[in-house]
Amino acid sequence: MAEESAVKVCVRTLTVFPTIPKANANRVFTSEETTNQLYQNIAKPLVVSTVAGYNGTIFAYGQTSSGKTFTMMGSDHIPGVIPLAVEDVFQTIKTYPKKEFLLRVSYMEIYNETVTDLLVDSWKRKPLEIRETINVSGLFRSVRFSCKFSVR
Numbered sequence: 001m002a003e004e005s006a007v008k009v010c011v012r013t014l015t016v017f018p019t020i021p022k023a024n025a026n027r028v029f030t031s032e033e034t035t036n037q038l039y040q041n042i043a044k045p046l047v048v049s050t051v052a053g054y055n056g057t058i059f060a061y062g063q064t065s066s067g068k069t070f071t072m073m074g075s076d077h078i079p080g081v082i083p084l085a086v087e088d089v090f091q092t093i094k095t096y097p098k099k100e101f102l103l104r105v106s107y108m109e110i111y112n113e114t115v116t117d118l119l120v121d122s123w124k125r126k127p128l129e130i131r132e133t134i135n136v137s138g139l140f141r142s143v144r145f146s147c148k149f150s151v152r
């Protein structure tokens with residue numbers, strides 16, 4: 001039996017492309033499928049497992065205007081993966097009444113090799129330093145993450 005990969009790649013299409021890169025993706029979401037469907041399908045299981053103590057990463061990659069913000073952040077009317085995940089983290093924590101949790105969240109953008117902390121006010125933002133030594137703190141190891149929840 002083939003071992004399931006720890007990395008899942010999903011493609012979300014804005015329009016109907018003549019060729020969808022199915023060969024490289026575990027799942028293709030068509031333009032008719034909602035952010036909520038995408039979230040339930042690929043993100044929620046990972047979000048729930050982080051509350052159980054596993055590490056998980058969800059990030060969006062794509063050219064400008066391809067829908068990264070739409071998918072990850074969403075809007076007041078159509079919440080994206082991040083607000084849906086935050087809601088589920090707190091809902092899932094409620095199912096562990098005897099445990100205490102510490103949540104850490106980081107929200108970053110990588111653009112042309114530059115890592116930016118999106119939780120800092122835009123006028124104060126400076127590129128984040130990328131460290132690769134063993135003394136790196138957990139926070140900085142998550143530089144590739146759009147959103148990470150650490151649960152203890």
Ligand SMILES: Nc1ncnc2c1ncn2[C@@H]1O[C@H](COP(=O)(O)OP(=O)(O)OP(=O)(O)O)[C@@H](O)[C@H]1O
Nearest residue numbers: 012013014031062063064065066067068069070071
């Ligand atoms: N699946 C979708 N359905 C409807 N509208 C969408 C969808 N994806 C993106 N859009 C719209 O397309 C526009 C560009 O999307 P968005 O801002 O999310 O792109 P982006 O990848 O974050 O761009 P940038 O890299 O420039 O920040 C927005 O107006 C957004 O509302």
